[in-house]
Amino acid sequence: MSNNQNFHSDETGKYVVYDNTSFNSTERDDNAYDLQQFGYGKNNVKVLYVQRNGPVHSIRECEVDVRLQLTSKEDYLSGDNSRIIATDSQKNTVYILARKYGIKSPEQFALILCQHFINVYNHIEKVRAHILDYPWQRLQAGSNPHNHAFIMVPSVTRYCTVTLQRKGVPNVISGLKDLRVIKTTQSAFRGFLKDEYRTLPDAEDRIFSTVVDSSWEYSEINTVDYDRAWTTVKDCILEKFAGPPKEGIYSPSVQNTLYLAERLILDKLPEVENIEMSMPNKHYFEVNFSKFPKWLVGEGPNDTVFLPVDKPSGFIHAKLGRAKRNDELVKSKL
Numbered sequence: 001m002s003n004n005q006n007f008h009s010d011e012t013g014k015y016v017v018y019d020n021t022s023f024n025s026t027e028r029d030d031n032a033y034d035l036q037q038f039g040y041g042k043n044n045v046k047v048l049y050v051q052r053n054g055p056v057h058s059i060r061e062c063e064v065d066v067r068l069q070l071t072s073k074e075d076y077l078s079g080d081n082s083r084i085i086a087t088d089s090q091k092n093t094v095y096i097l098a099r100k101y102g103i104k105s106p107e108q109f110a111l112i113l114c115q116h117f118i119n120v121y122n123h124i125e126k127v128r129a130h131i132l133d134y135p136w137q138r139l140q141a142g143s144n145p146h147n148h149a150f151i152m153v154p155s156v157t158r159y160c161t162v163t164l165q166r167k168g169v170p171n172v173i174s175g176l177k178d179l180r181v182i183k184t185t186q187s188a189f190r191g192f193l194k195d196e197y198r199t200l201p202d203a204e205d206r207i208f209s210t211v212v213d214s215s216w217e218y219s220e221i222n223t224v225d226y227d228r229a230w231t232t233v234k235d236c237i238l239e240k241f242a243g244p245p246k247e248g249i250y251s252p253s254v255q256n257t258l259y260l261a262e263r264l265i266l267d268k269l270p271e272v273e274n275i276e277m278s279m280p281n282k283h284y285f286e287v288n289f290s291k292f293p294k295w296l297v298g299e300g301p302n303d304t305v306f307l308p309v310d311k312p313s314g315f316i317h318a319k320l321g322r323a324k325r326n327d328e329l330v331k332s333k334l
Ligand SMILES: O=c1[nH]c(=O)c2[nH]c(=O)[nH]c2[nH]1
Pocket: 189, 200, 252, 253, 254, 255, 281, 314
């Protein structure tokens, strides 16, 4: 049966699924099983959008993952394909919507995609669009921004995930990952639990290096400047990690630095409801030169040569939300 027989387009442009009663499912005993999670889509749909304002061009290159969950499970249970929106069609949808609406930000484009699928197909229950943003930056020619040339600056990766359930409101999560940083002082770790398992000495002054992954959820999505919010989050993390350029900022532990960064972000961005962050502790240990003769290794200080030990690494994670105010608590108890 061809697609044309299964679907027709009504005057609003909506596609409606024909009833497919001829499909035989009597041989199955589906009651013995419970399909608990299902969904399908296209991953890594790469798209470059070029916006041309006369001679000044802007670009956005993205990788889009689309995931659909239909209202029925028949495609899985009986092999009835009549409702399947082919992953190839989903890929085409990404290109068509990029052409029609442009890609202003990953979040806005993900919202457009999700709304499109829910509006056009009555038999979709839930859509998720995950978008990775390529870190292109406008090339600077001396102090002049170039009209149409860009350079990739992959110091951090931006992503977002938008989920929309039929009859629901979109859930927008933005994120950054692969933000690798290191500092060579203003970090200590001392006073931690002492027992028979402990061998690590107190560190008064150590190297602190991590690869930050953070994602945050918006409580309000219509008036958000997503680009500004993303840059604010990145700047807050770097501010609490590095501090001012001359003196830096003291970190008593990764846990505390992570928490302070999350707090600053909630203070600066009222539209963010909660923020999650992980900071793996990438260890650098001093090389022990004590077994070598002095004439061989010299008299220099010991804290100049370190051994990077990427595995195992500590893993520090926390999610910070907003506490309910007293009056809200009273209201919720009534
Ligand atoms: O900042 C740290 N937090 C820890 O929990 C921990 N554990 C450890 O061995 N080193 C560190 N450093």
